[in-house]
Amino acid sequence: MIKATVNGRNVELEQGATLLDAARLAEVHIPTLCYYPRLPTHAVCRMCLVEVSSAPKPQPACKTQVKDGDIIVTDSAKLEEFRKTDMQWLLARHPNDCIRCEVNGSCQFQNLVSEYQLEDVWPKLPRGSIQHPEHRLTDHTSPSIWRDLSKCVECGLCAEACGDAGQNLHIIGFAERSSGRIPVTVFDQELSQTDCISCGQCTLVCPVGALIETPHWHDVIHTLDSHRRVSAVQVAPATRVAIGEEFGMKPGTISTGRMINALRQLGFDYVFDTNFAADLTIMEEGTELLARLKEHKNLPLFTSCCPGWINWVEIHRPDILPHLSTTKSPQQMHGALTKRGAFAKSLGAGFAEGEDEPYVVSVMPCTAKKDEAQRPGVSEDVDHVLTTRELARMIKARGIKFNALEEDGEFDNPLGESTGAAQIFGASGGVMEAVVRTAAHFIGEEDSLPMDWHQLRGVHQGIKTAEISGVGKVAICNGIAAAQRLLADESWRDEFIAIEVMACVGGCLGGGGEPKSMDPQVLQKRMQAIYQIDQNSPRRRSYENRDVQTLYATELDQPNSAKAHKLLHTHYAP
Numbered sequence: 001m002i003k004a005t006v007n008g009r010n011v012e013l014e015q016g017a018t019l020l021d022a023a024r025l026a027e028v029h030i031p032t033l034c035y036y037p038r039l040p041t042h043a044v045c046r047m048c049l050v051e052v053s054s055a056p057k058p059q060p061a062c063k064t065q066v067k068d069g070d071i072i073v074t075d076s077a078k079l080e081e082f083r084k085t086d087m088q089w090l091l092a093r094h095p096n097d098c099i100r101c102e103v104n105g106s107c108q109f110q111n112l113v114s115e116y117q118l119e120d121v122w123p124k125l126p127r128g129s130i131q132h133p134e135h136r137l138t139d140h141t142s143p144s145i146w147r148d149l150s151k152c153v154e155c156g157l158c159a160e161a162c163g164d165a166g167q168n169l170h171i172i173g174f175a176e177r178s179s180g181r182i183p184v185t186v187f188d189q190e191l192s193q194t195d196c197i198s199c200g201q202c203t204l205v206c207p208v209g210a211l212i213e214t215p216h217w218h219d220v221i222h223t224l225d226s227h228r229r230v231s232a233v234q235v236a237p238a239t240r241v242a243i244g245e246e247f248g249m250k251p252g253t254i255s256t257g258r259m260i261n262a263l264r265q266l267g268f269d270y271v272f273d274t275n276f277a278a279d280l281t282i283m284e285e286g287t288e289l290l291a292r293l294k295e296h297k298n299l300p301l302f303t304s305c306c307p308g309w310i311n312w313v314e315i316h317r318p319d320i321l322p323h324l325s326t327t328k329s330p331q332q333m334h335g336a337l338t339k340r341g342a343f344a345k346s347l348g349a350g351f352a353e354g355e356d357e358p359y360v361v362s363v364m365p366c367t368a369k370k371d372e373a374q375r376p377g378v379s380e381d382v383d384h385v386l387t388t389r390e391l392a393r394m395i396k397a398r399g400i401k402f403n404a405l406e407e408d409g410e411f412d413n414p415l416g417e418s419t420g421a422a423q424i425f426g427a428s429g430g431v432m433e434a435v436v437r438t439a440a441h442f443i444g445e446e447d448s449l450p451m452d453w454h455q456l457r458g459v460h461q462g463i464k465t466a467e468i469s470g471v472g473k474v475a476i477c478n479g480i481a482a483a484q485r486l487l488a489d490e491s492w493r494d495e496f497i498a499i500e501v502m503a504c505v506g507g508c509l510g511g512g513g514e515p516k517s518m519d520p521q522v523l524q525k526r527m528q529a530i531y532q533i534d535q536n537s538p539r540r541r542s543y544e545n546r547d548v549q550t551l552y553a554t555e556l557d558q559p560n561s562a563k564a565h566k567l568l569h570t571h572y573a574p
């Protein structure tokens with residue numbers, strides 16, 4: 001251990017800790033813009049400069065290691081002056097359109113400008129238009145991600161999240177140097193023309209509004225306000241363990257009941273659970289797997305509910321398309337049932353004044369779900385997709401006091417019941433664990449196979465495997481970079497019977513539409529909450545979902561039936 005003082009407070013740290021770690025341990029606040037816990041730091045914003053006794057000049061706290069005996073000062077008049085000048089320079093290149101900005105109220109730069117009472121003292125230098133007028137500044141062509149580089153503060157975190165340290169996709173990189181540095185796509189293409197998979201990891205780390213999800217909440221709030229259509233909303237498994245963070249709650253707080261009450265106050269007529277369709281997915285996908293095992297065809301089966309993964313396969317590995325499950329994702333299944341199943345019919349003809357289907361919205365932790373909802377073959381299922389962050393914006397816009405809401409909200413039925421197996425879909429490894437739980441029942445091994453498959457769980461990027469005795473070996477890829485590694489050679493073709501891929505590290509709970517967080521433990525805490533919900537569920541295998549059983553008995557005959565195929569299955573682009 002090494003010792004240091006921060007503004008006179010003693011701390012002890014592990015070798016290799018940074019000055020920023022020391023300050024956080026001493027509970028001393030240092031402003032940052034280009035720092036993010038999981039990603040390499042380039043110390044470009046210089047906001048975290050501190051004075052340290054072992055160096056002649058101020059050092060960036062995020063990148064400089066503590067030396068034993070260091071005396072660290074974070075609050076001298078010189079440092080404060082420097083930070084203000086640094087921010088004035090950024091402010092001179094930043095548009096003053098906070099009132100219109102989608103991240104108004106949650107922008108790190110806006111917070112700093114407000115905290116330091118900065119005024120616009122230098123003439124505005126519009127971003128890019130002087131140094132490099134050729135670069136595209138705004139790009140709204142992607143169904144999932146909007147870019148506005150006039151707001152970029154050059155932190156470089158988007159390129160890191162999309163590059164080696166994150167998704168290993170390298171869609172965004174830096175062009176130009178010095179004050180003209182700008183994150184661009186290859187050949188400055190529109191994002192929709194690149195190999196972007198819409199995962200949204202870049203939006204999670206952007207400290208300003210330069211990269212955001214394609215907003216749908218304006219359309220949703222106006223449609224609800226007009227009250228001309230019967231409206232239904234479904235909420236994904238990973239949203240309920242994260243939305244509380246937007247209202248100051250601890251990561252991992254379970255907010256299911258509060259969220260349901262907020263959705264009702266926003267004006268939704270029906271509040272349903274995507275988890276219902278996750279249980280249904282297991283019935284369809286599990287049956288598909290057993291059929292393929294019997295026929296020795298298109299094995300291993302790959303899960304198909306992560307749209308970032310599907311986008312990646314279509315772009316890079318069309319040879320894998322026959323291996324994908326044809327089962328629609330739970331979002332799309334739920335939308336199809338809400339719009340065209342018995343529920344919709346139960347509403348009666350002419351229920352929606354000029355509309356013959358309910359208005360269907362989903363709340364997802366994922367930006368790629370916006371893209372998925374527009375795919376050919378499924379685009380009739382869901383009208384608008386909100387991220388967890390967008391739902392929080394709507395709640396704030398309507399002045400709903402989320403923290404003061406009762407926790408007693410309950411989903412509507414049918415389409416609202418679910419098991420613990422559905423809830424764990426929101427965590428990496430969860431879909432495979434849910435498949436195995438129900439497959440154990442199908443093959444008569446429910447008593448001999450375990451309920452919990454800890455070897456498939458965890459937040460860290462990587463490949464995990466498990467052997468199901470008598471059936472075969474399964475794998476999960478936690479993050480798209482892990483899938484790229486698994487597919488780098490051909491051994492997966494013979495080794496596994498089924499493979500789950502989630503493009504975002506941690507699974508949906510780490511999705512690009514979740515609340516932004518600087519807590520290094522945030523994914524772990526959300527994951528614990530997901531397994532806690534599962535553990536406390538009275539039913540933990542998907543086939544036990546009574547409404548799913550009723551659905552087959554009254555509407556769909558049996559899993560993989562012709563009726564089920566019509567509503568619940570899809571195809572992929574060659």
Ligand code: HC0
Nearest residue numbers: 236237238305330331366425508
């Ligand atoms: Fe997921 Fe889903 S579990 S992809 O991660 O399968 O987004 O939370 O809603 O559709 O259920 C995301 C989360 C879902 C879907 C489900 C699956």
Ligand code: SF4
Nearest residue numbers: 162196197199200202
């Ligand atoms: Fe890269 Fe994902 Fe952002 Fe696309 S959405 S640029 S793939 S991080």
